[in-house]
Amino acid sequence: MATADVCREHGIGPATFYRWKAKFGGLEISDARRLKALEDENATLKRLLAEQMLDNAMLKDVASRTW
Numbered sequence: 001m002a003t004a005d006v007c008r009e010h011g012i013g014p015a016t017f018y019r020w021k022a023k024f025g026g027l028e029i030s031d032a033r034r035l036k037a038l039e040d041e042n043a044t045l046k047r048l049l050a051e052q053m054l055d056n057a058m059l060k061d062v063a064s065r066t067w
Helices: 003-010 014-024 029-064
Strands: none
Touching: 003 014
């Protein structure tokens, strides 16, 4: 099947196809699943860090005010 036909069937562009092929082309299924799990965990950790930094900034702001 031609690349253009596969892209059309799945509703993606050829650039997306080749980008995914470069990223996931040499991976086994278990490796791709592990990569996805690590990306999800990384996103969760980034969100937790952002929330913690916001809380820290808020506490510093409250502590710096003169009563």
